[in-house]
Amino acid sequence: xxxxxxxxxxxxxxxxxxxxxxxxxQLFLFGSNLHALQETNKKLSALNGLKWSVWTSRGAGLVLAxxxxxxxVPMLRNIIRVVRPRLTWLFPADENIWFHRQVAYSMAFWxxxxxxxxxxxxxxxxxxxxxxxxxxxxxxxQAGGITGHFMLLIMLLMYTTAHxxxxxxxFEAFWYTHHLAFFFMIGLYTHATGCFVRxxxxxxxxxxxxxxxxxxxxxxxxxxxxxxxxxxYFGERVWREIRARRATRLSKVLVHPSGAMELRIIKPxxxxxxxxxxxxxxxxxxxxxxxxxxxxxAPEDPYVSVHIRQVGDWTYALGERVGAGPQVVAAMTKxxxxxxxxxDSIYGTRGxxxxxxxxxxxxxxxxxxxxxxxxxxxxxxxxVAVLIGAGIGVTPFASILKHIWYRQKRGTLGSLKxxxxxxxxxxxxxxxxxxxxxxxxEAAQADPNFLRIxxxxxxxxxxxxxxxxxxxxxxAEYDPLTLLRTRTMFGRPDWKSIYSRISQAIQTGxxxxxxxxxxxxxxxxxxxxxxxxxxxxxxxxxxxxxxxIEFAFAKEHF
Amino acid sequence: MGNLIWxxxxxxxxxxxxxxxxxxxxxxxxxxxFFFDFVKGTLRNPGGVQPANSDTxxxxxxxxxxxxxxxxxxxxxxxxxxxxxxxxxxxxAIHRSFPIRIVxxxxxxxxxxxxxxxxxxxxxxxxxxxxxIRAQMRGEYMQEAKDNKGRGGKA
Numbered sequence: 001x002x003x004x005x006x007x008x009x010x011x012x013x014x015x016x017x018x019x020x021x022x023x024x025x026q027l028f029l030f031g032s033n034l035h036a037l038q039e040t041n042k043k044l045s046a047l048n049g050l051k052w053s054v055w056t057s058r059g060a061g062l063v064l065a066x067x068x069x070x071x072x073v074p075m076l077r078n079i080i081r082v083v084r085p086r087l088t089w090l091f092p093a094d095e096n097i098w099f100h101r102q103v104a105y106s107m108a109f110w111x112x113x114x115x116x117x118x119x120x121x122x123x124x125x126x127x128x129x130x131x132x133x134x135x136x137x138x139x140x141x142q143a144g145g146i147t148g149h150f151m152l153l154i155m156l157l158m159y160t161t162a163h164x165x166x167x168x169x170x171f172e173a174f175w176y177t178h179h180l181a182f183f184f185m186i187g188l189y190t191h192a193t194g195c196f197v198r199x200x201x202x203x204x205x206x207x208x209x210x211x212x213x214x215x216x217x218x219x220x221x222x223x224x225x226x227x228x229x230x231x232x233y234f235g236e237r238v239w240r241e242i243r244a245r246r247a248t249r250l251s252k253v254l255v256h257p258s259g260a261m262e263l264r265i266i267k268p269x270x271x272x273x274x275x276x277x278x279x280x281x282x283x284x285x286x287x288x289x290x291x292x293x294x295x296x297x298a299p300e301d302p303y304v305s306v307h308i309r310q311v312g313d314w315t316y317a318l319g320e321r322v323g324a325g326p327q328v329v330a331a332m333t334k335x336x337x338x339x340x341x342x343x344d345s346i347y348g349t350r351g352x353x354x355x356x357x358x359x360x361x362x363x364x365x366x367x368x369x370x371x372x373x374x375x376x377x378x379x380x381x382x383x384v385a386v387l388i389g390a391g392i393g394v395t396p397f398a399s400i401l402k403h404i405w406y407r408q409k410r411g412t413l414g415s416l417k418x419x420x421x422x423x424x425x426x427x428x429x430x431x432x433x434x435x436x437x438x439x440x441x442e443a444a445q446a447d448p449n450f451l452r453i454x455x456x457x458x459x460x461x462x463x464x465x466x467x468x469x470x471x472x473x474x475x476a477e478y479d480p481l482t483l484l485r486t487r488t489m490f491g492r493p494d495w496k497s498i499y500s501r502i503s504q505a506i507q508t509g510x511x512x513x514x515x516x517x518x519x520x521x522x523x524x525x526x527x528x529x530x531x532x533x534x535x536x537x538x539x540x541x542x543x544x545x546x547x548x549i550e551f552a553f554a555k556e557h558f
Numbered sequence: 559m560g561n562l563i564w565x566x567x568x569x570x571x572x573x574x575x576x577x578x579x580x581x582x583x584x585x586x587x588x589x590x591x592f593f594f595d596f597v598k599g600t601l602r603n604p605g606g607v608q609p610a611n612s613d614t615x616x617x618x619x620x621x622x623x624x625x626x627x628x629x630x631x632x633x634x635x636x637x638x639x640x641x642x643x644x645x646x647x648x649x650x651a652i653h654r655s656f657p658i659r660i661v662x663x664x665x666x667x668x669x670x671x672x673x674x675x676x677x678x679x680x681x682x683x684x685x686x687x688x689x690x691i692r693a694q695m696r697g698e699y700m701q702e703a704k705d706n707k708g709r710g711g712k713a
Contacts, residue, residue, distance in 0.1 A: 116585060119675050123589045126606040134607060135674065136596050149678065156682055160570040170562035313561055 026063045026106060033059035047197065050124050057117035058197070060110045065222030067107040068188045072229040074100040077372050078236055108159065111152065118148070131202075143194030147187040154184045171312060175289055185230045192219040243269075244281065244367040251303060253363060255324045256436060261310070262296070264303040265366055273299055274403035275396045278370030280306060285317045290369060294395040296437075298402035304368065307395070307434075321364055379404065380414035382524035382552070384502070388422040388537060390529025394434060397421065397528070401441050401451075408450065415522075419451045420502070424493060424533070426459045455488045495540035499551065503544045525553045565656060565698050568689030572641055572663060575686050579670050579679030580634035586627035591674035592616045620673050630669040630676060637662050654700040656690050663687035 010016050034055055047054050074080070074096035122135040122145075139145040160166070161177040193210065195203035195217035204216035214221065252264040263280075272278070272295060279290035291314055297305040310319045379385045379400065389397045401421065407413050423434075438453060445451055506521050525541055527534055541553040595617075598610035609617050619625040640647060640659065647653045666683045670676030 112581070115678075116581070119582075119585060120589055123591060123674065127604065129601075129603040129606065132603070134596055134601065135591070136593075139677075152678060153681070156571065156574055156685075160567065160574060163570055166562070166567055166570070169566070173562050173567070 022102065022106075026066065026110070029062045029066055030059040033062050047130075049128070049130060050121055053117045053120035053124065057114050057121055060114035060117060062220055062222070063110045064107065064114055065188075065220060065226055067103050067110060068185075069222075069226035069229055071100065071103045071107065072185070072233045074103070076229070076233060076236055078239065079232070081372055104159065104162075108155065111155065115148065115152065138196075142196070144191055144196045145194070147191045151184055151187040151191075154180045154187070158184070171291070171314070172286075172289060189223040189227050189230070192217075192221075192223065195219070240369050244369045248365075248367055250363045250366045253322045253324060256307075261308045261319060261322065261324050262305055263308065263366070264297075264305045265368060266303050267368060270304055270368060270371070271299075272304070272371035274399040276371035276373040276399075277396070278304070278306070278368050278372065281367045281369070282318055282321070282364050283367065284364045285314060285321060289314060291315075294399070295371065296395065296398040296402075298399055298406050300403065300406040307398070323361065379524065379526065380407070380416050382522040383415055383417045384420065384506070384521065384523040385416055385418070386420045386422070386502070386523060386525040388424065388525065388527045388529070390424040390527075390533050391426065393527075393529035394423050394425065397423075398434060398437050400526075401437070404451075405441055405444060418449065420454065421451060422454045422456065422493065422498075424456045424458060424529070426457070454493070456493045457488055457490050458492055495537050496543060499540045499544035503546060503549055503551075506549055507546070521549045523549060523551045525551065527554065563698060564689055564693035564696060565700060568659075568686055568693055569641055571682065571689055572659065572686035573638065575663075575679055575682030576634045576637045576641070576666065578682060579666055579676060580631055580638075582670065582675035582679045583627045583631040583634065583673070586620075586630070586673045586675045587624050589674065590621045590624055590627070592620045593672060593674050593677060616672065626669055626672050630666065630673070633662065633666050633669060637666060656694045656698075656700075660687050660690045660694065663690065 008015065009019055077096075080096055122138045125131055125133060125138065126135040139149065157177050158180055161174045167174040193212060195205070195212040197219045198204065198216050199218060200216045204213045205211055206213045246267065246269045248265060248267040248270075250263060251266045252262075254262040254264070256262060270278075274295075277292055277294045279292055281287075281290050293306040293308060295304060296307050297303060308315050308318065310316050310324075373396075379387075385404075387397050387400065389395075401419075404413070404416070404419060423438075441451065442453060502523065506523075523544075525537060527537055538553045541551045544551045592609055592613060595607045595609035595613060598612070599607040600610075601607055620627070637659075638644075640653060640662065643653045652658060663683045664687050667680045667687065670680035670683060
């Protein structure tokens, strides 16, 4: 990271506002509790005898209630999907997982404060016997203590399995463990049912809901508020389940030589726009797991397709099930390596995909849930769209490029005049399927100037590879690496010069014929990839702004 | 379960458990209490539970002098140095040994369960030890760190 902590957190206006609001609210809640306690001092005078430890635990408890209410909000995927396009100006709704994590970190911190304070509380309760109780009884025989310790244990398991390393290694461990959230939320809502905060020596239980009298039990009653996100979230999960059960059929499985499987799914009730993603479930492999994938088909396609690389447990199992296991792919690769001039690239082969024969064994049932994520419709509001995909971040552009191509055929491109597509990756061959797609799109271009594909390979070039390129590349019609007419470039792109070239070309009128009459030309950059690169591109973008040409930048999480 | 590499997972649990235990032992210095004093103890008002006579030894090393808490804290720091790891332990045989970790974690469990604040730390340490035991049983081993080649997948 180029910027230091202070620059990141405080010198970006949006982040600063977030920090002030989010942490400000928490500190305010923590502090306001002191004030509130003094007002009700008479009723809670016995408790206040415990002094700072009880103030701390109650304050932290209030903040935890706030966090507990917020933790599920960024997970309301369907609501966010609907709300997002209207609120992009206000907050980056795509950052929902990021926000979820921030809440979780706060929660861990305040849980530490709260628990530490309570250990002191109970110690002193036992010592002074303000209530005739043992510390151990409060910890392990009363609702507050039991749910509290239980929530801490669940947090330990959830936080540790949610670490990005574990999540990538074994998504199942993360997925299943994170569903302990159900019990965590139950624990949160019932944490105060033990009536710990009271003005009487013994808890005042009543036979009707909520089973303690609010006259003598003086907790925050925070569950009345925090339960709503929980209920909405639960409802959303039910709704997702209902939606997923609608008729879905896996119509075709295509295997691309690089090992990627393309699943073509037909689900009439599934409506989406380019650049979104979905969850997929194959009940035969696992009846509980949903796996996220980017949609690679355009909305105009009669099917929904996803490209799945066989890299993890679940994807291997899926490959085996549909008959596209590693051996099949390996055999295919070998087959293709024998000859075929076009495949004479240094990485072995690509060539055409193979459709899996499903006559002897029917394809498995699949269920899909979605779509989620940002639509990329803004692309059609600008004159020049600069699409930049880095690494795996290139996948949403498959759908977007196809979609643009369809709109181009129909002549409904809106104001879009040109598309510059950049693909920055370490090793292009691992995305063989994407190259196939690019080939199709490139070959279908009638106007050679409309779509320009720029591929940058950032990995270190070995000597063998260098020779291969030098020998094969000279005078060949297609690039030896990507089999595209476009040449592959090596090293990292120099964004500043790229943007200044675009800017100059527009100004001299070569780039967009007839654009001179326009007052302002809008160049929209749509980026998907790691944050460091995003920053560099954003800076280059801003630097290229002129009075006639407006460069805009959008980082999408798709 | 999946491709979970148990020792990598165990590390996160162990570090969490150890940090918790160190924090708990710190508070144990000030609010000294033998966790099991309720067994045959007598309750006084005020004064709380008075441990039974058979527990004198624990009262000596936990309440009268926080020996166990100090040991627990020291052990916690040793464990952090081993598993985080401290720079001087990186790439050593000690750092790659699971049995050492398991023994230290079980020892930490034993210390932490004795004093009032340590219960959760003890439980978590025990879970971490179980994860390391599982890693050991599955025959996992820690690879020597590779040279810094940057992170994959980033262009």
